[in-house]
Amino acid sequence: MSGQMKNYNKYYSYVRTMPEPIxxxxxxxxxxxxxxxxxxxxxxxxxxxxMTEEEKEMILAKIS
Known part of the structure; x- marks a missing residue:
């Protein structure tokens, strides 16, 4: 088995376990x-x- 095939197998196994895109x-x-x-x-x-998350949420609540 060549190095290129080993890399492909590693890549293919990673792609199969990759989550679906958002x-x-x-x-x-x-x-x-x-x-x-x-x-x-x-x-x-x-x-x-x-800034803390609370401050960011407070500002976003004012906007919407």
Whole structure:
């Protein structure tokens, strides 16, 4: 068995066990207002990446 065939077998076994892709229509619909989030983060002196999940959810709840 050649090295190419070994690589193919390893790849094929990985592809068979790979989960199904997530379609864009299956993703939750969220409206995101980046200027509003940036303004909130600037007012509170924090970076958006460092915001807690509760803060992010609070801002998203205000938007929708």
């Amino acid at each position: 379609m864009p229509s299956e993703l939750p619909k969220r409206k995101l207002n980046l200027p509003l989030i940036a303004k909130y983060a600037k007012e509170h002196g924090i970076c958006f990446a460092n």
